[in-house]
Structures are given as C-alpha cells and as structure tokens.
Amino acid sequence: MLRVDDLHVYYGGIHALKGIHLEVNEGRIVTLIGANGAGKTTAIRAIVGLLKLNAGSIVFRGSNITDLPTHQIIRQGIAVSPEGRHVFQNLSVFENLELGAYNLRTAEFQEQLEWVFSLFPRLQERRVQVAGTLSGGEQQMLAFGRALMSRPKLVLLDEPSLGLAPLVVQEVFRAIEEVNRQGATILLIEQNAMAALTIAHYGYVLETGKVVLEGPGAKLLKDEQVRKAYLGE
Amino acid sequence: MTNTIFLQQLVNGVSVGSLYALVAIGYTMVYGILRLINFAHGDLLMVAAYAAIFGMGIFSNSWIAFPLAIIITGCIGILLDRTAYKPLRNAPRISLLISAIGASFLLENLFLVIFGGVPKPFPRPDFFASVIDIGALRIPVLTIYAPIITILLFLGLLYIVYRTKAGKAMRAASRDFETTRLMGINLDRIIALTFLLGSCLAAAGGIMWAMKYPQVNPFMGIFPGIKAFVAAVLGGIGNITGALVGGFLLGLGEIMIVALMPELAQYRDALAFVILILVLLFRPRGIMGETIVE
Ligand SMILES: Nc1ncnc2c1ncn2[C@@H]1O[C@H](COP(=O)(O)OP(=O)(O)OP(=O)(O)O)[C@@H](O)[C@H]1O
Ligand SMILES: [Mg+2]
Numbered sequence: 001m002l003r004v005d006d007l008h009v010y011y012g013g014i015h016a017l018k019g020i021h022l023e024v025n026e027g028r029i030v031t032l033i034g035a036n037g038a039g040k041t042t043a044i045r046a047i048v049g050l051l052k053l054n055a056g057s058i059v060f061r062g063s064n065i066t067d068l069p070t071h072q073i074i075r076q077g078i079a080v081s082p083e084g085r086h087v088f089q090n091l092s093v094f095e096n097l098e099l100g101a102y103n104l105r106t107a108e109f110q111e112q113l114e115w116v117f118s119l120f121p122r123l124q125e126r127r128v129q130v131a132g133t134l135s136g137g138e139q140q141m142l143a144f145g146r147a148l149m150s151r152p153k154l155v156l157l158d159e160p161s162l163g164l165a166p167l168v169v170q171e172v173f174r175a176i177e178e179v180n181r182q183g184a185t186i187l188l189i190e191q192n193a194m195a196a197l198t199i200a201h202y203g204y205v206l207e208t209g210k211v212v213l214e215g216p217g218a219k220l221l222k223d224e225q226v227r228k229a230y231l232g233e
Numbered sequence: 234m235t236n237t238i239f240l241q242q243l244v245n246g247v248s249v250g251s252l253y254a255l256v257a258i259g260y261t262m263v264y265g266i267l268r269l270i271n272f273a274h275g276d277l278l279m280v281a282a283y284a285a286i287f288g289m290g291i292f293s294n295s296w297i298a299f300p301l302a303i304i305i306t307g308c309i310g311i312l313l314d315r316t317a318y319k320p321l322r323n324a325p326r327i328s329l330l331i332s333a334i335g336a337s338f339l340l341e342n343l344f345l346v347i348f349g350g351v352p353k354p355f356p357r358p359d360f361f362a363s364v365i366d367i368g369a370l371r372i373p374v375l376t377i378y379a380p381i382i383t384i385l386l387f388l389g390l391l392y393i394v395y396r397t398k399a400g401k402a403m404r405a406a407s408r409d410f411e412t413t414r415l416m417g418i419n420l421d422r423i424i425a426l427t428f429l430l431g432s433c434l435a436a437a438g439g440i441m442w443a444m445k446y447p448q449v450n451p452f453m454g455i456f457p458g459i460k461a462f463v464a465a466v467l468g469g470i471g472n473i474t475g476a477l478v479g480g481f482l483l484g485l486g487e488i489m490i491v492a493l494m495p496e497l498a499q500y501r502d503a504l505a506f507v508i509l510i511l512v513l514l515f516r517p518r519g520i521m522g523e524t525i526v527e
C-alpha cells in the first residue's frame with residue numbers, strides 16, 4: 001500500500017534520513033521504533049510532503065506521490081495524527097472533527113462522526129468544548145479521532161501515547177487495533193516499543209537516520225538487540 | 234456648540250468610523266493568517282474607486298458598476314497575494330513587509346501612470362445623494378447607509394468565518410499552517426479567500442469613501458488606509474470584531490476632538506497616530522486582541 005525507497009532528508013547540513021526504506025502492506029499495523037532523534041517524525045513529515053526530499057521515492061497504492069503538495073497526498077487517503085497532537089486550540093472539538101473531514105460529503109461526515117464518537121465517547125461528551133481546554137489525553141483522542149474523520153486508508157500515528165496515563169494508553173492502543181480491524185492500515189511511531197511491537201504485524205527499527213533492523217513484531221520483541229536498546233533489559 | 238451640531242457630528246463620526254472599520258477588517262484578517270501588515274491594503278480603496286468610475290462609464294448603472302468594482306478589487310487582492318506574498322511564504326517576515334511596501338508604491342504609481350494625477354470626480358448615484366431632515370438635523374443618506382452597510386457586511390463575514398467549512402479552515406490556518414495542510418486543505422486557497430474577503434470589504438469602504446469625498450486620485454487610499462490600520466491595532470490586530478469596534482471608536486474619537494475641542498480641529502488627523510502610540514505603549518494587544526499572538 002505504501003512503499004518508501006531510499007529516502008534522504010537534510011536539515012541544512014544535518015543528514016537526518018540516510019536512505020530509509022519502508023513497506024506498509026494493506027490491512028497491517030506497522031511500527032517504526034527508535035530512540036529520540038532517530039528520524040521517525042522526519043520520516044512521517046517527508047511522506048506527507050511537509051518536508052522536501054533530497055532523494056527517494058514514495059508510492060501510495062500504486063501511484064507516485066513523491067513530490068505532490070500535502071493536501072493532495074492527504075486526499076488520496078492518508079491521515080496523520082501528528083507528534084504533539086496539534087489540535088486546533090481555538091476551535092471546538094466538533095469543529096476540529098469537521099476539519100478532519102474537510103473533503104467528505106455531509107452524509108459521509110455524519111457516518112464517520114458516529115464511528116469516531118463510538119471509539120472515543122469522551123469526545124462526544126465534549127463536542128462543544130474549545131479544544132485548547134481539553135486535557136492532554138482528551139487532546140490526543142481528538143487528534144486521533146480527527147485523523148479518522150477523513151475515512152483514511154492509511155493512518156500515520158506519531159507517538160499517540162506520549163504523556164498519557166497508563167489507562168489512557170491502553171484505551172488508545174485498543175482504538176488503534178479496532179481501527180485496524182475495521183480495515184484501515186496503520187503506521188505507528190512509538191517510544192513505547194513494547195506496546196507497539198505487541199500489536200504490530202511488522203516493525204522497523206530506526207537509528208540515526210537508518211533502518212538497522214526489521215521483522216515481524218513478535219520476532220523483534222524477542223530480538224536481543226531490541227530488548228537491550230528499547231525494552232530496557 | 235449646540236446640540237444639533239453635536240448630534241450632526243456624532244452621526245458623522247459613526248459614519249466615518251464605519252468606513253475605517255470596513256478597511257480595518259481586511260488588515261486584521263491578513264495579519265491573522267500571515268502575520269503581515271499588508272501595506273498595500275489601503276490602496277485597494279483607490280483601486281475600487283477607479284474601478285467604480287470605470288464601470289459607471291460603461292454601464293451608467295451603479296447597481297452593476299459597484300458590485301463589479303468590488304469583485305474586481307477582490308481579484309486584485311488575490312493577485313497581490315499571488316505575486317507579492319506567495320513567493321515569500323517561507324522567507325523572513327521582514328522580506329514580506331518590504332514586499333508589501335513595494336506593492337503599495339507599485340499600485341499607486343501604476344494608477345498614476347494610467348489615470349494621471351488629476352483628481353477625477355466620482356459619479357454619486359442619486360440613491361446615495363439625497364439628504365434627509367430630522368428636526369433641525371440635515372443628514373446625507375450616505376451617512377446613514379454607511380454604518381448599516383458595514384454592519385450587514387460584517388454579519389455576512391462572521392457567518393462565513395464561523396459557520397462555513399472554509400471559514401473554519403481560515404481560523405485553523407491562523408494558528409497552524411502545517412496541521413491545516415494535514416487536513417487535506419489547500420492552504421493557498423484559504424489564504425486567497427482571506428485576501429478576497431478583506432479586499433472586497435475594503436472595496437465597499439473605498440466606494441463609499443469616494444462618494445463621501447468625491448475626489449479620486451491615485452494616493453487617496455493612503456490616509457484612510459493608515460487610519461484603518463490604527464483602528465485594527467486599537468481593536469486588537471487579528472481580531473475581526475476588534476477591527477469593527479476599533480474603526481467605530483476611531484471615527485467617533487476624531488469627531489469628538491473636533492466637537493469638544495474646536496481649537497484642536499486641525500489636528501484631527503494626528504489623533505490616529507497619538508492613539509497608535511498610546512496603544513502600542515500601554516496595551517499592544519488592543520481592546521479585544523488575545524494575550525499571545527505568537
Ligand atoms: N527543523 C529541524 N531543523 C534541524 N534539525 C532538525 C529539525 N527537525 C528535526 N531535526 C533533527 O533531525 C533528527 C531527527 O529528528 P526527528 O524529530 O525525526 O526524531 P524522532 O525520531 O521523531 O525523535 P523523537 O522520538 O524525539 O520524536 C534529530 O537529530 C533532530 O534534531
Ligand atoms: Mg518524533
């Protein structure tokens with residue numbers, strides 16, 4: 001579904017991505033793990049055209065999206081829940097969700113809205129509240145829910161559990177699995193490598209801009225190197 | 234000072250203030266989204282006035298000519314963004330500001346070359362020309378129509394900004410460009426819409442200004458432009474309702490100076506600058522501005 005080849009990104013003189021490759025197959029949960037500064041967020045931003053590539057190609061569902069503007073990439077069926085949530089603080093919960101569905105027709109919008117509310121009932125309770133006054137966990141749910149509003153085929157989640165209480169983390173991970181069961185493909189970035197690898201079909205380990213290891217989630221969980229570096233053993 | 238004259242001044246103040254307000258809204262909208270003081274905005278008054286003269290020459294019907302002039306000015310607003318600001322989206326703020334000043338000079342001098350420097354009379358349609366008597370008051374209808382038209386246009390704008398999808402995208406973009414893009418929104422379209430709306434309102438203000446002071450020349454937009462900018466700062470730049478309030482307050486303030494302190498009447502135009510300095514010194518976020526703009 002998504003295929004990334006030989007992706008290079010520079011920030012000025014810093015070579016942040018040194019030729020990474022990724023493949024995300026339809027219906028899967030794929031995770032990208034790595035230490036702080038490994039280049040995970042950079043990879044996501046490059047995929048959706050927020051960063052200029054220095055080299056590489058990105059193919060989504062058979063069409064080359066490498067140099068398309070961001071809004072056109074999104075319209076092909078990709079949604080992003082960005083690192084740090086980035087809900088629209090000055091808009092209400094409902095308006096945030098509306099913007100998530102910017103390119104949907106009204107009938108589809110209603111359907112999507114009901115689905116998102118069933119995943120996150122808390123959002124329904126707080127639909128008229130200004131997003132800036134939501135708690136951190138609620139904002140995370142909103143960022144996730146907003147991404148789902150566009151009926152995406154592929155959802156890119158950048159650290160959806162960052163800064164959340166353990167119980168809320170569980171809720172978010174359950175939602176990720178549920179969304180995947182309903183047919184959306186997921187590319188998940190996580191600091192919480194244990195949780196991510198547990199639900200992922202496949203995983204990539206990123207280190208200073210390079211993929212150093214990849215394999216099925218269960219296999220990476222057992223890997224000596226991974227256990228040392230990311231699971232604190 | 235008799236009551237009659239005072240009332241007359243009051244009505245006049247509200248009327249002039251409403252024109253400042255119309256222009257101020259455009260400053261504030263563009264600032265809200267691009268963090269740019271669009272120096273060329275005031276010149277759109279002049280563009281609209283010439284477009285209206287031109288339209289009247291062809292159609293001799295203000296119901297066709299004025300709306301057409303508003304639409305043309307709106308398109309020129311979009312063109313201004315496309316040519317002077319869009320290429321600089323990722324450039325430092327100061328480059329954008331210099332480009333805005335350049336665009337303003339360009340518009341003024343372009344019209345000077347095309348139409349010459351001799352002021353043109355503005356064809357005021359009969360509809361706006363009559364005068365009504367209320368007791369001892371003699372009020373030109375334009376003076377009454379101006380604030381009414383302003384309020385109606387303002388309500389229409391509020392509807393667009395708060396009730397339509399594109400308006401919500403505008404408010405989202407004013408906080409966060411990248412995330413707005415991530416919603417599958419074409420940001421350039423939203424910015425163009427902002428320029429379109431702001432420029433159309435300025436055009437409506439410009440046409441009424443030209444009916445009030447029917448001498449149209451290439452530099453006529455400068456002074457009302459500067460005052461509208463002060464009104465936007467006074468109201469809290471970035472805040473649409475603030476711009477409206479700021480416009481009315483400035484208009485009233487100017488008239489009150491004349492009415493209450495006739496000896497200062499000739500300094501009327503300086504009031505705007507005094508207000509600007511005071512606001513910047515004591516309350517930079519203006520009356521309704523938010524605490525943190527960035
Ligand atoms: N705008 C930028 N300008 C310069 N360097 C940057 C910029 N953004 C990121 N970097 C650098 O690129 C590298 C990769 O950053 P990135 O944000 O992709 O890491 P990450 O894997 O997402 O880390 P984290 O887990 O902390 O979110 C880091 O060394 C970072 O300092
Ligand atoms: Mg990151």
